[in-house]
Structures are given as C-alpha cells and as structure tokens.
Amino acid sequence: MAKNEQVGLASERLSGMNLDQSMCMLNLIRFRDRAEYAPGSSETPCAGAEAYDRYREQVSPLVRAAGGAPMLSRLQGLVGSDDEWDLCFAVYYPSIRAFLSMVNDPAYQAVSHHRAAAVADSRGTILQFDDEGVAQACGDAIGHAR
Numbered sequence: 054m055a056k057n058e059q060v061g062l063a064s065e066r067l068s069g070m071n072l073d074q075s076m077c078m079l080n081l082i083r084f085r086d087r088a089e090y091a092p093g094s095s096e097t098p099c100a101g102a103e104a105y106d107r108y109r110e111q112v113s114p115l116v117r118a119a120g121g122a123p124m125l126s127r128l129q130g131l132v133g134s135d136d137e138w139d140l141c142f143a144v145y146y147p148s149i150r151a152f153l154s155m156v157n158d159p160a161y162q163a164v165s166h167h168r169a170a171a172v173a174d175s176r177g178t179i180l181q182f183d184d185e186g187v188a189q190a191c192g193d194a195i196g197h198a199r
Contacts, residue, residue, distance in 0.1 A: 067179075072150040074181050075188040077124060081176040082140040088170040101171040102139065108167035115164075119155040120147040122195035145191050149179060 084101030096104075116122065126142035146152040155161055182188035 067149060067153075070149060070179070070181065072153070073148045075145065075147050075192060076149050076152065076182070077143045077145050077180045077191075078152065079143050079176075079178040079180055080141065081138045082172055083137070083174040084139045084171055085173045088167075090166065090170045094166075094170075096167075096170070101173065104167050104171035105140070108164060108171060111164040111167065112161065115155055115158065115161050116144060116146075119151045121145055121151065121155070124191065124195075143180075145195060147192060149181075152179075 082105065084105060086101060088096075088099050088101050088104035090096045090098075090104075096107075099107075113123075122145050124143045124145050126140070146155075156165075182191070
C-alpha cells in the first residue's frame with residue numbers, strides 16, 4: 054500500500070475517535086536482518102535491530118515532548134508464534150492529537166528513516182482507555198497532568 058493510501062486509511066479510521074482523549078499505541082515490530090537505508094545514505098550499515106535502536110534513541114525525546122512515555126515492552130509474546138514479532142511495546146500519549154502532531158513534526162520526519170530502514174513489518178494500533186480513571190493514573194504516573 055502506498056504511503057498516501059496509508060495516510061488516507063489512517064485518517065478514515067481516526068475520524069470516529071475522540072482526538073483529545075488519551076491513548077496507548079500498541080506497536081508490533083519485526084526487524085529486517087540488515088537495515089535497508091536509501092541508496093547513497095551516509096548511515097553506517099547495520100542490522101535492522103540496530104537501526105531501530107538508532108530510531109528509538111532519537112525519537113524518545115520527541116515522544117516525551119509530546120507528553121508521551123513508553124509503558125510496556127516485551128521482546129516476545131506468549132500467544133502465537135514465538136518468532137512472529139521481534140519487539141512489542143505500548144506508548145502512552147495524552148491524546149491522539151498529540152501523537153499526530155509528533156509524527157507530522159519535521160523533527161520526527163528527520164529520524165523516521167531509521168525506522169523505515171529497520172522494520173520488515175509492523176502493526177500499530179491505537180488503544181483508547183475504557184476507564185478514564187486508568188487513563189488519569191497512567192498520565193499521572195508519567196507526570197502528565199490532565
């Protein structure tokens with residue numbers, strides 16, 4: 054699916070959601086054996102997992118600036134095939150709007166090439182809290198006053 058098709062599909066799926074409600078982004082990642090940077094890139098060749106570490110290091114301050122914080126992570130799951138995903142994790146954001154603002158920020162766009170080079174396949178699912186008290190507790194735990 055082309056990137057503009059993905060953006061259109063994501064926009065359609067988000068249209069029925071409350072963009073100001075807090076959320077968690079559940080991420081499932083499968084790495085490439087070798088990172089695939091664009092031809093002529095000045096990036097040092099590396100494994101996909103290493104390229105993802107580069108991405109994570111550079112995107113973490115952007116996540117925090119958006120009011121987000123990693124919450125849960127696991128290198129392998131207990132349900133399904135053990136080798137299906139290399140990494141799964143959830144990241145709290147104070148709102149879908151905050152998340153969208155971050156991923157559309159030029160600073161994010163400048164580091165996202167590491168993720169693209171690293172990832173063979175991924176899934177990202179926005180989860181909104183059913184219980185506002187739990188959402189508040191998560192926000193409080195990471196120091197985000199709502």
